Amino acid sequence: MSFRFLDPSVATSKSVAMAPRPESLAGKTVGLFDNTKEQADIVLEALGEELMRSHGVREVITRRGIHYSKPAPLEIVEEMARKCDIVICALGG
DSSP: OOOOOGGGGGGOOOOOOOOOOOOOOOTTTEEEEOSTTHHHHHHHHHHHHHHHHOOOOEEEEEEOOOTTSSSOOOHHHHHHHHHOOOEEEOOOO
């Protein structure tokens, strides 16, 4: 039996351009995605409040994933794409 070892640290990847950034958050709907890690919900709640208070965000929509090791459910991704101008994902500790 032979084994083949692959080292992911030497894999090549394509460069991906950053999404366009708005000049202001005023009047925008911001989505906050909680990846379920410890305290991500606390960080996002504080962030949402601060965005509304200091940056004029109109609405904050918060959604929570199933488990941090799983990708966001497609229905949540699609909903946030429809309803949000910007989405921030939180990684708890």
